[in-house]
Amino acid sequence: MDEKIISNNIKKLRTRKKLTLQALAKRTGLTKGYLSKIERSEKAPPYSTLTKIAGALEVEVTTILSKNIKPPTDVRLCLSRGKNRKIIKETSRFSGYDYEILAENKPGKNMEPFIIHAPWEIRKMYSHEGEEFMYVMEGTLEFLYGEETYVLEKGDNVYFDSCVPHSGKSLGDKKSRLLVVIYFYKRNRQ
Known part of the structure; x- marks a missing residue:
């Protein structure tokens, strides 16, 4: 997987929720500068950091890892082949x-x-x-x-x-x- 996708997804999800980097920093306990580096692919976050970011963005880590982020829908059953x-x-x-x-x-x-x-x-x-x-x-x-x-x-x-x-x-x-x-x-x- 292209690591740039992860960085782009974080930024896309943050902007979709109309959060500033400062607001995301407050929610995650991470610094605004560190989050900016993540979004610019200058700093590779560990899984534990991705879980903090996902929690703050109210998504699952797998959403951040997805190649195609889809708008949220009400799915009561998810079947994966x-x-x-x-x-x-x-x-x-x-x-x-x-x-x-x-x-x-x-x-x-x-x-x-x-x-x-x-x-x-x-x-x-x-x-x-x-x-x-x-x-x-x-x-x-x-x-x-x-x-x-x-x-x-x-x-x-x-x-x-x-x-x-x-x-x-x-x-x-x-x-x-x-x-x-x-x-x-x-x-x-x-």
Whole structure:
């Protein structure tokens, strides 16, 4: 995925909501200058920053990652076909992880589901508001949570408070494939 799309989407969503950079900064707790750099693609935000921005814009992270932002609609059911699933390949913004977006067209989600292909090495720890659920679909995952390390095999799952720094990497000769659902119980809305 072209990283410029993410930056353009943030700016497009901000202007659609008629928010200034200063107003978005107040909602996210980030500085106006940092947000400006993100919109100009000068600063690559980590996933935790994208969740803050998405919360402040009252959209899901997958909306920011979409190639085509559609106007919000009232969708009570969202059916996504596997053959049409989008995969966002590893970029500097998503260190080491490939993402398969699930339920992309469902507006107003309280949960963010996706499939992750875990990297072979841990490049950074993540921490963000909410709770997270991970289910190992394939492979073996070394999961770091705070100061603890766990080895998860196919069929194992973990549910955790995602404000604690966490990350994971694939073990063995096959990349781990994980079903992940993030629940945001507190949005940065004002």
